[in-house]
Amino acid sequence: MQQSFVVMVAVWLEIAVGAILLMAPDVPCLLLFAAKPEGIGMPLARFAGVALIALGIACLPSSSAGSRGSAVRGLFAFNVGVVVLFTWMGAATVNRGLLLWPAAILHAVIAAALMPQLLIQDSSVV
Numbered sequence: 001m002q003q004s005f006v007v008m009v010a011v012w013l014e015i016a017v018g019a020i021l022l023m024a025p026d027v028p029c030l031l032l033f034a035a036k037p038e039g040i041g042m043p044l045a046r047f048a049g050v051a052l053i054a055l056g057i058a059c060l061p062s063s064s065a066g067s068r069g070s071a072v073r074g075l076f077a078f079n080v081g082v083v084v085l086f087t088w089m090g091a092a093t094v095n096r097g098l099l100l101w102p103a104a105i106l107h108a109v110i111a112a113a114l115m116p117q118l119l120i121q122d123s124s125v126v
Helices: 002-023 026-033 041-058 065-092 100-125
Strands: none
Touching (some): 002 026, 002 041, 002 065, 026 041, 026 065, 026 100, 041 065
16 A cells, blocks of 8 residues: 555656646746756756656556556656756756755655565566
8 A cells, every 4th residue: 555655646746747847847947956947948848847747647557567567667767867867966066946955855765665666576577
């Protein structure tokens, strides 16, 4: 039950953030990176929003066990990638918004919460 809850929270969080990026890219960009997207940054931010919505939809739990495993792997890879990106942004650039570190920590927590599901799936495959 707890594992399913983690997946559902992660899925709906990605869909919500994707919708915000799609409709108002300035808000999350300012909060995460303390900068507004300019030039090509605006359509790229919206592209990221579409990608997050698609990731969330693709990871919605289904009755098929195989698709659930793919959803967990996809969510895990996404969250680890975001942790790496946001940590690099915070450490190596001046683009740090109010929510950069909290978002990095949130994604690290989600990745850690998904890890037991990956280990269970990997052990059942062997």
